[in-house]
Amino acid sequence: MKAAEGLRRLVVVGGSAAGLAVVEEVRRRGFTGEVMLVDAEPGLPYDRPPLSKQLLAGEWEVERLLLRPQEQWDCLQVTHLPGTAVVRLEPATGTVCLADGKEISYDALVIATGAQAVHPSSLGAGLSGVQVLRNLPDALRLREALGMGGRLVVVGAGFVGAEAAAVARGMGVPVTMVDPLPLPLVNVLGEEVAGLLQARHHAAGVDLRCGKGVTEVLAQDGRAVGVVLDDGAVVEASTVLIAVGAQPVVDWLGGSGVPLGSRERDGVEGVLCDARGRAGDRIWAAGDVAAWLDPVTGRHLRSEHRLAATEQGRAVGAALMGAEPAPATLPYFWSDQYDLKLQSYGFTGRQMAFTVVEGSLQEGRFVGVYGHRDAGGRPRQVDGVLGNGMARALRTWRQAVLDRAPWPASASAAAAPTAEASTL
Structure with a gap:
């Protein structure tokens, strides 16, 4: 299949599942031009959902997380730039600017930079023993900390927090999980199923403090030793996991003219796209960073689930090749807890x-x-x-x-x- 007119070099920013899906789709459809994948993380792209499950529990090692082994990347004929941060986009000249000062031109650009964990400065950001869980180094650091024992305090009872708490209890680590909402994952699952999760965590021995917030992380000699709750209670901790959400990685797009959503104005953050992922002239976005237009509701929606990233990447790849994407399947998620x-x-x-x-x-x-x-x-x-x-x-x-x-x-x-x- 012939690529869209003028497409000779495709640049994908972000080594995510969405970015991989774009690359594989254009190659599957016969694109023979240059494909460059620029990724801020080192090494080959990997899958993220197992970070808070199988990898954290020690059931998987790092190699099993790879989205594709090296030989399959070689077959895709991709110019892969790992450990390379993009700091600016210049749509007028069709270039992205790298942290080392180099520039890369593109005929089509796909933004697939995903999302990053939120870590408020008031919750011990930069303090030893306090961390988030979003990437591979985070997961390995937390796995090592859990292996050393002590008490884990999880701030946030969403997917990442609840799954990490379940893994820690499976390792015999004492866990306190704190969340301002009345039940774990209640906004996503509703009160009935969230009540089931609450019972499972209680049965596993989690000290569940729902309806409570954390006001301060206590430190001694530069290391976290506990947290203070909004009711004045103090909970000891040797490790504090901040799991209060994620936000799309769009800082490098500031001033570029690429439309960015705000929660107050648009009800959603991320790169605002049409119903096929197009965000501007020769610019597309897919995955956690992208807010696609829902033609039914007329609103932009951002799906942070693994299957959606792959499907959006495939749809963008098809559009780049001048084809109609396959009908989207249903949003899908899974969560392993006990x-x-x-x-x-x-x-x-x-x-x-x-x-x-x-x-x-x-x-x-x-x-x-x-x-x-x-x-x-x-x-x-x-x-x-x-x-x-x-x-x-x-x-x-x-x-x-x-x-x-x-x-x-x-x-x-x-x-x-x-x-x-x-x-x-």
């Missing part, structure tokens, strides 16, 4: 209606569906599904999400959507 392997398709959230349609939350094997509420507060259709331990039923209800099936009248009536569906 004996739970939560998997979700579609949309979930605290403000959505939720009902269990198979199994039970009490037993831990279940499938539940989510639905957006209308003006009257009633869900009309199945917009998302989440389950644990019932893979076959989860696949059935995934199809219900794709089909925008009507909201089940009751959990019992919904246990078998149709005779045909129950055979899937």
Whole structure:
């Protein structure tokens, strides 16, 4: 397939899953021009979800995280520049400027710089024993600290914080997890499933302090020794993990004219793109850094899930080759915590209606569906599904999400959507 007119050199900034997907897609479609991948991190690009799971637990070593081994990169014929930071974009001249002063010209640019962990200065930024968990060095440093024992305090009960807490308890490390919300992951999963997670963490021995904030990290001789909560309580710690969210890496785009979202004005941060990932003349974005236009709602949305990064990268690669991208599949995420392997398709959230349609939350094997509420507060259709331990039923209800099936009248009536569906 012929590349878009004038495309001879493609530059991808960011060695992410999205960046890799762009590269593989244009090569798969027959692009023979030059492809450059500029990555601020050293080494070959790697997968991030296992950092807070298998790698942290010591079940995987670093080599298993690689998105592609060296021989596969060689087959892609990519000019790979690892450990190279991009500091500025000059769209007028079609160049990106590197930290060492060099400039690289492009015919098409893909921004795939992902997101970086938020670490407020008030929470011990730069203090020994205090860290975030976003990249490989972070995970290895935390794994080493957990192996030395002591007490871990996790600030934030989102995916990263909750998964790290579960791994630490599996290693026998005492854990306190603090979050201002009333339940772990409640905004993402809703109160019912979040209550199940709370019970699992309590059963595993986590000292869960929900509805509390951290006001200060205590230090002695330059190292963290504890945290102070907003109720005045002091919790001792030898390691403090700050897991309060992530923000898109867009600092290098300042002044470039590339449209950047703000939470106050647009409701979302990141590079604002059209529905196919285009952010400007010869400029595209994919992955955690990108906020794509949703043609249904007319709003820009940023998906921070692994599958979305790959799909967006493939879509951009297809567009660069003048092709229509494949239809997007459902948003997907998973989270491993203790004996739970939560998997979700579609949309979930605290403000959505939720009902269990198979199994039970009490037993831990279940499938539940989510639905957006209308003006009257009633869900009309199945917009998302989440389950644990019932893979076959989860696949059935995934199809219900794709089909925008009507909201089940009751959990019992919904246990078998149709005779045909129950055979899937």
